[in-house]
Structure formats: structure tokens, C-alpha cells
Amino acid sequence: MEHATIKAENQHSTIDKPRLIKIYWWTLRFLKPYKVLFATSLFLGLMIASAQISMPKFIQVLVDDVLPSNDLSRYREILVVLTGVIAIVIISTILKHLTDRKVQEWVAGDMQIGVFQKMRSLGYSFYEKHPVGEIFSLFHTEVEAIQKINRKYLPTIIQYAITFAVTFIFMAMLNWQLSLVFIPGILLYYLIGPYFERKSADYAKKLADYHAELNKKQYDSISAMMELRAYGQEKWKLDQLLEQDRKTAAINVVYFKLINYRGAFRRVAVYFSGVLMFVCGYFFVSEELLTVGEFIAFTILYYKVMFDLTILITNLTEQRVLLYQTIRLYHFMELAPDVKEVDHPNVLHEVRGGIELQNVRFGYTSSSDVVNNINLSIQPGEKVALVGKSGHGKSSLIKLISRFYDPAYGAVYLDGVNLTQLSLKQLRESMGYVFQETYLYGGTVKENIQFGNESASEDDIVAAATAASAHKFIMALPEGYDTVIGERGNKLSGGQRQRIAIARMILKNPRIIVLDEATSALDHENEAEVKKALDQLFKDRTIIAVAHRISTIQDFDKIVVVENGEIAEVGTYDSLLERNGAFYQLLMGEKRDATNA
Numbered sequence: 001m002e003h004a005t006i007k008a009e010n011q012h013s014t015i016d017k018p019r020l021i022k023i024y025w026w027t028l029r030f031l032k033p034y035k036v037l038f039a040t041s042l043f044l045g046l047m048i049a050s051a052q053i054s055m056p057k058f059i060q061v062l063v064d065d066v067l068p069s070n071d072l073s074r075y076r077e078i079l080v081v082l083t084g085v086i087a088i089v090i091i092s093t094i095l096k097h098l099t100d101r102k103v104q105e106w107v108a109g110d111m112q113i114g115v116f117q118k119m120r121s122l123g124y125s126f127y128e129k130h131p132v133g134e135i136f137s138l139f140h141t142e143v144e145a146i147q148k149i150n151r152k153y154l155p156t157i158i159q160y161a162i163t164f165a166v167t168f169i170f171m172a173m174l175n176w177q178l179s180l181v182f183i184p185g186i187l188l189y190y191l192i193g194p195y196f197e198r199k200s201a202d203y204a205k206k207l208a209d210y211h212a213e214l215n216k217k218q219y220d221s222i223s224a225m226m227e228l229r230a231y232g233q234e235k236w237k238l239d240q241l242l243e244q245d246r247k248t249a250a251i252n253v254v255y256f257k258l259i260n261y262r263g264a265f266r267r268v269a270v271y272f273s274g275v276l277m278f279v280c281g282y283f284f285v286s287e288e289l290l291t292v293g294e295f296i297a298f299t300i301l302y303y304k305v306m307f308d309l310t311i312l313i314t315n316l317t318e319q320r321v322l323l324y325q326t327i328r329l330y331h332f333m334e335l336a337p338d339v340k341e342v343d344h345p346n347v348l349h350e351v352r353g354g355i356e357l358q359n360v361r362f363g364y365t366s367s368s369d370v371v372n373n374i375n376l377s378i379q380p381g382e383k384v385a386l387v388g389k390s391g392h393g394k395s396s397l398i399k400l401i402s403r404f405y406d407p408a409y410g411a412v413y414l415d416g417v418n419l420t421q422l423s424l425k426q427l428r429e430s431m432g433y434v435f436q437e438t439y440l441y442g443g444t445v446k447e448n449i450q451f452g453n454e455s456a457s458e459d460d461i462v463a464a465a466t467a468a469s470a471h472k473f474i475m476a477l478p479e480g481y482d483t484v485i486g487e488r489g490n491k492l493s494g495g496q497r498q499r500i501a502i503a504r505m506i507l508k509n510p511r512i513i514v515l516d517e518a519t520s521a522l523d524h525e526n527e528a529e530v531k532k533a534l535d536q537l538f539k540d541r542t543i544i545a546v547a548h549r550i551s552t553i554q555d556f557d558k559i560v561v562v563e564n565g566e567i568a569e570v571g572t573y574d575s576l577l578e579r580n581g582a583f584y585q586l587l588m589g590e591k592r593d594a595t596n597a
């Protein structure tokens with residue numbers, strides 16, 4: 001399936017100049033909290049530029065005045081001032097580097113935190129729509145691109161823009177007529193330069209797209225490594241990955257070729273103006289419109305101006321490539337969560353756990369509904385199972401009850417209050433989830449249980465693990481509760497993972513438990529242990545369970561049969577069997593499958 005990607009990913013080619021400038025301003029926004037330090041850096045840059053540019057002036061005075069008159073005291077004066085200027089350059093450069101580094105590190109940190117916070121605020125629906133590989137690419141390429149803009153390109157561009165401007169002013173002050181030789185070179189460059197500029201910008205856009213695609217493919221390939229090995233399919237889609245790698249490298253080569261051609265042409269323009277400067281300079285000196293010292297100083301300034309301009313243009317161009325890489329991140333940071341927090345939430349002082357769905361309708365796209373006009377009432381403490389054929393809307397119903405999505409029509413209530421009027425914090429605290437696939441992270445067993453309640457004491461953790469029939473196996477692990485359980489808990493069995501998830505839930509102590517049949521993938525021994533743990537968890541709580549095996553829900557208070565997004569039947573296990581309807585058919589189907597297996 002082709003995944004939806006963060007808006008405008010492949011629309012790079014339609015990004016126009018004003019939009020790119022807007023994105024550039026956005027990347028600079030991260031500097032705002034550090035504007036004083038940033039201004040200090042600019043000031044230091046100006047000091048360095050002015051001090052450096054005064055050097056040719058010393059040479060001019062030396063050649064025109066001091067050497068012809070052999071004036072030693074003037075010579076000493078110049079040496080003293082020159083030493084002072086060099087000291088200013090050295091001290092200002094050190095201070096500038098330290099200031100820049102501080103700002104860059106702080107900005108980089110802020111940006112990373114900002115992206116993390118955004119990721120956490122976007123919630124469930126975002127992660128269903130966007131593959132992890134794509135999200136990972138935001139960090140891998142896009143955040144790095146902005147950091148590079150702020151770290152390298154912005155300071156360099158400002159530094160060279162300042163030195164370019166100041167040097168040009170000095171040059172014009174020395175002889176403004178001769179400064180005009182600058183113009184034919186620029187005109188010559190603009191005859192053909194913009195062609196290469198446009199072409200290389202196109203390739204820059206392509207390169208950004210190819211890089212993102214490559215990152216995505218690399219991530220997918222690495223994250224599926226265990227499955228690929230298990231199936232002996234190490235080469236699966238490897239060709240595609242290598243092909244993407246080759247394509248990206250090829251685009252890179254063309255891009256740098258274009259950059260090179262453009263650079264070469266710029267150098268032609270610079271040297272063309274340089275030759276013109278020597279021709280005109282000779283004339284100016286012979287006509288005594290310019291002294292020899294002034295001409296030497298002018299030549300040094302001219303090459304400095306051209307050098308600064310070259311660095312400026314090169315950096316602006318390279319920065320443009322990076323800007324194209326930040327477009328995705330820009331759109332990501334502008335995304336608003338699908339599920340919005342109400343400004344002034346109602347607060348339930350005691351959550352009892354009653355849930356009501358009234359005329360609920362919902363679809364992932366506006367064109368088709370997967371939940372149709374559902375009315376359902378779940379009493380506090382009731383145990384309700386949702387059953388039905390695959391793809392008929394059970395999980396979608398759970399997502400609505402959990403407010404991972406809002407209904408398109410109708411409403412879901414918790415203890416009589418519309419979920420949209422509650423804070424997400426209270427809602428999340430009131431509900432706990434046990435999924436088929438338990439998410440454990442690579443920390444210790446203790447940390448994984450504490451995930452349910454950060455302030456829980458060691459005793460609480462052990463009590464929860466004991467209630468979840470997990471204490472015994474945890475104590476048998478090499479370091480007990482301090483055993484590190486490997487990435488995603490892969491050092492534990494499925495049943496052990498689930499019992500840790502249940503201990504986590506017992507510690508969290510929510511009023512409502514949402515369960516996506518937790519025991520379906522377990523062997524009998526594990527199933528018995530998990531069932532024992534679940535019985536503890538189920539005590540005095542509202543339970544809403546998606547059940548894939550009807551045999552596991554005989555003692556539930558209410559069974560809801562979901563068919564094509566609608567409720568086909570509701571009742572107890574026995575009453576539904578007696579009806580001989582949809583539920584009975586499901587049970588018969590399950591028995592047939594068990595016999596055939």
C-alpha cells in the first residue's frame with residue numbers, strides 16, 4: 001500500500017520563491033530566544049571585517065609614504081597600530097566562535113525538543129497515517145538540515161555579507177571610478193549564471209526527495225531485518241534499495257556538476273573583471289589619478305570582494321538545497337492534532353466508568369463509513385466484548401471510545417460527559433490498554449512496569465507484578481526487576497510480555513480497561529497465567545474487549561456483535577446462542593476452523 005506522506009512532500013517542484021523565503025524565515029525563528037547573543041555575534045563579525053579590511057590601507061601608507069621617505073618613526077607607529085588591529089581580530093574571532101557555538105547548540109537542542117513535542121502532540125491518527133520510516137526521516141535529514149543552516153550557513157553568509165559590503169565600501173572610497181570594473185564581470189555572470197542556478201535548484205529539489213525516499217527505504221529495511229532473516233528473504237527489496245541509492249548518487253553527481261559549471265563560469269567573470277581592473281588601473285596610475293600604493297591596496301580589496309562574493313553565492317546555493325530538505329519538517333510542525341483539546345474541560349471528580357455511544361458514525365475517509373449509527377450503553381463495572389468478522393469495525397469502535405478519533409456524527413460519553421469536553425489527560429488516566437502486541441521498551445523490567453505510574457514505589461511495583469502473576473518469573477531473571485529486557489522486550493516470551501503489560505495496568509489503576517484480545521497468541525500454559533493476571537485486572541473495572549475467540553468471553557456481561565460497522569446483536573453469551581443468529585454463526589465458524597486446523 002502506498003502510504004500517505006506528510007503534506008507537500010512531492011510537491012517540491014511547485015514550491016515557489018516566496019514560499020521558500022517563508023520557510024527560511026521559519027528556520028530562523030528558532031534563533032529568536034537568543035537574539036542578544038546573535039546580535040553580539042554580528043557585532044563581532046563587523047569588527048573582524050573592518051579590522052581585516054584596514055590591512056590594505058596600511059600597505060598603501062607603507063608604499064606611498066613610509067618607504068619613499070624612509071620615515072622610521074611613522075613605520076614604528078604603523079607597526080604598533082597593526083599589532084593592535086591583529087589583536088582585535090584574534091580576540092574578536094575567539095569570542096565570535098564561542099558565541100556562535102553557544103547559540104548553535106542551544107538552537108539545535110530547542111529544535112529537537114520542539115519536534116519531539118510536536119510528535120507527541122499529534123497523537124494516534126498521525127502515526128496510523130505516516131510510516132515510521134518517514135517520521136524517522138524528519139529527524140535523520142530534515143532536523144539536521146535546519147541545524148546545518150543555523151550552524152554553518154547562516155553565520156557564514158552573514159559573516160561574508162558583512163565583509164563583502166564593508167570591503168566594497170572601502171574599495172569605492174579608494175577610487176569609485178575603478179570600482180565600476182566590477183560591473184562588467186557581474187553582467188557577464190548574469191548572462192549564463194541564472195541558467196545554471198535554475199537547473200541546480202531543480203536538482204536540489206530532486207535530491208531532497210530522493211534522500212527522503214532513501215531514508216524511508218533504509219529504515220523499513222532495517223526494522224524488518226528479523227522477519228527478513230526468519231523468512232530467508234535477506235535480499236527482499238534489496239534491489240529497490242540499491243536502485244534508490246544509485247539514483248540518489250546519480251542525481252548528486254549531476255547536481256555537483258552543475259554547481260561546478262556555475263562556479264567555473266563565475267571564476268571566468270571574476271578574472272575577466274580582474275584583467276579589466278589591471279588595464280584600467282595602469283591607465284589611472286599613469287595618469288596620476290591613483291598612487292601605486294592605492295593601486296596595490298585596491299587590487300587586494302578587489303580580490304577580497306570577489307572572494308567574499310564567491311563564498312557568499314556558494315553558501316546561498318548550498319543553503320537552498322538544505323531549505324528544500326526542510327519543507328517536510330515545516331509542514332509537519334504546522335500540523336494540528338486531529339483530536340483537539342477543549343479550552344475549558346469538564347472535570348470528573350470521580351470516574352465511574354460508564355460509557356455511552358449515541359448515533360455514532362465514523363470513517364477514515366469522508367467517502368466511506370466504517371462505523372454506522374452505533375448506539376451502545378456500557379454500565380460502570382460492566383464487562384463488554386466486541387465480536388465480529390475481521391474488518392467489520394471493532395477496533396475502530398475502540399478507537400472512538402478511547403478518543404483516538406472523534407466521530408463524524410454523534411457522540412461518545414464518559415459518565416454522561418461528552419469525551420470532547422474532557423481533558424485528554426483525564427481521559428488517558430481513566431483508561432488503560434492491553435494490546436495483542438505489548439509495547440515494552442529496552443529498559444529494565446522495573447521501568448517497564450513503572451511506565452503505568454511514574455510515582456509508584458518499589459513495593460507498589462512488586463505488588464502489581466505479583467497480582468499479574470509476573471513476580472515469580474521476574475525473580476528468576478538474572479537481575480530480577482533490574483534486568484534489562486532488550487529492545488521491545490524481545491528477551492521475554494509473549495506471555496511474559498503480556499503479564500508485564502498487565503502489571504503496568506494494575507499499577508496505573510484505570511477505571512476502564514480496553515483490551516484487544518490479549519490471549520490469542522499464547523500457548524496453554526502462558527494463557528492460563530495471563531488469564532489469572534487478567535482476572536485480577538478485571539476486578540471492579542469496566543472492561544471493553546475486542547475478542548477474536550468467542551470461547552474466551554463466556555463470562556462477559558454483554559456481547560456486542562459488530563457487522564459492517566453496525567451492531568447486529570447484543571446480549572449475554574447464552575441469550576445470543578439461543579437467538580441462533582449472527583453470534584451463533586460466528587461460534588459455529590470458529591468451531592469449524594478449530595476442527596479443520
Ligand SMILES: Nc1ncnc2c1ncn2[C@@H]1O[C@H](COP(=O)(O)OP(=O)(O)OP(=O)(O)O)[C@@H](O)[C@H]1O
Pocket residue numbers: 128129364370388389390391392393394395396397
Ligand atoms: N487507520 C486506518 N485508515 C484507513 N482505514 C482503516 C484504518 N484502520 C482500519 N481501517 C479500515 O476500517 C475497516 C474496519 O477496520 P477495523 O480495524 O475497525 O476492523 P476490525 O473489526 O477491528 O478487524 P480485525 O478483527 O481484523 O482487527 C476496515 O475496512 C479497515 O480496512
